[in-house]
Amino acid sequence: MNWISNYVRPKINSLFSRREMPENLWVKCDQCGTMLFHRELDASLQVCTNCGHHMPISPRERFAALFDGGVFVEVPVPKPLTDPLGFRDQKKYVDRLREARKSTGEEEAMLVAEGEIARLKVVAAAQDFSFMAGSMGMHVGNAIVAAAERALKLKAPLVVFAAAGGARMQEGILSLMQMPRSTVAVQMLKDAGLPYVVVLTHPTTGGVTASYAMLGDVQIAEPNALICFAGPRVIEQTIRETLPEGFQRAEYLLDHGMLDRVTPRKAMRAELATMLRMLTNQPPPVWGELAAPTEGEAAVEPTAAP
Template sequence: MSHFSKPKLATPKKKKNIPEGLWTKCPVSGEIIFNKDLEANLMVVPKSGYHFPIGSRARIAGLVDEGSFHEYDAGVKSADPLKFVDSAAYPDRIKKYEKESGLPEAVICGTGKIHGIPVSLAVMDFRFCGGAMGAAVGEKITRAIERALKQKCPCIIVSSSGGARMQEGIYSLMQMAKTSAALGRLAEAKLPFISVLTHPTTGGVTASFATLGDVIIAEPGALIGFAGARVIKETTKQTLPPGFQTAEFLLKHGLVDQIVPRTEMRDRLRDLLQVLFLRKKTRAVAAVTAHEAAVAAT
């Protein structure tokens, strides 16, 4: 009688635990990207060009010269003028937004340099209350515009917002006029304002400063509009063209001047600032010098 021994089975190796949050899947191509590589590329997928959301501080770091940014008005925060309460009190919501976003408000403002060119910069952040504009946001942006006026430098505003903040009612709507009036003074001083529209830019922000730029730039695929598509369709009783609130559609119809990928934005802003600011400044200085020389000769 022969005896058979049980075959020895190899013990399966334990799979190494791969920590979550190291990789991100591109919603367009399905490509899996290492998060550190994605962050190094300003949250833009290299192959497909898909633009993931990016925080305001990371965006600022990708725009200005290293070490040149100086933040202003960080202490300007939302108040509760209407004592607004829905399912939660407005101050409680503000604390929640601060905790979730790590930001004091929906915009960061300051001064910096882009390839050595001084600018006053305001960058909105959708993570804080959907980037909604309340009195604090309007005040900070107005101060950024006035800072450009005082320092005689260009102003750049990067928008990302759901519009006016409903918890502040008329106070938030007043910011549309306030910021627009400040830009009017900047225009009178012949200082350039470049508006950068990112996904999404809607509501009262679109209806005010975001579309008042001397040059209006948008990121690829950004949603840009005033009211939502459903509201517009129900109001007009018309079928809307496909993609009518995208940056590409608005470029075709003249609202947007350029579509610029995030990875090229810093260099494109430099090119525009050289044309709109440096050359004009050089000509102005030359004109003053020629005038002084003519006066001295008489």
């Protein structure tokens, strides 16, 4: 046995050799360029800790932060026909669906779930922009209807997190039909006197904005979210004028009466808890491990929201 070759040389190589670093440990902020450690970014719910830029977040991550204890149950959504038009552009529609499902791990662009927010039963639906730009096809229409029907059955509020590039062109007129379908589903909630709250995230555009995304009893948006029907570049080319700074962003729409609130993602759970309890004539939320006081018991001052 050669002691130098078998022990000393490998020991020296291990000290000076480069260690391979995983590529997903650091994420660069699109807004300010800061390199963010992935655990720090996960803890901040995909919000840049330097500039406050809100990055995309998946529906499951959003629900885990929204519902009590991160516990929620998926609401089943009827599956529509796959590629009803036999559509093909540069790729077949079925191939695009297959790629989107592989990259996101989700079946479609909207996820519906039920759970509790500050011990109040709530149904929520969230669009996944990473799934074909969150485009509204027949499945998204089915999801909105399924969410509304579940909310009606539970007599619970419905919260929708919108994020979409508009209707899905691969489904043609069938995708546009989801606009009146979703509008009817929202009207069912209003007729039943159940709250319908919409949270508009970046970006919310096209037919989604022209239907269920702007029909909420309360309209909330995340900071700097683009909310529009036609994008600013299209408008500038049409009217041939320079648009105001921040045009069609959440803060601009709030100043012009199109929104009720602009709320950071970290504060969204507390905001929705207070708002939904107010809309359902419930007492204010009690934060912490203690159960909410029952009728007849001594009133307890609620702990401030985290």
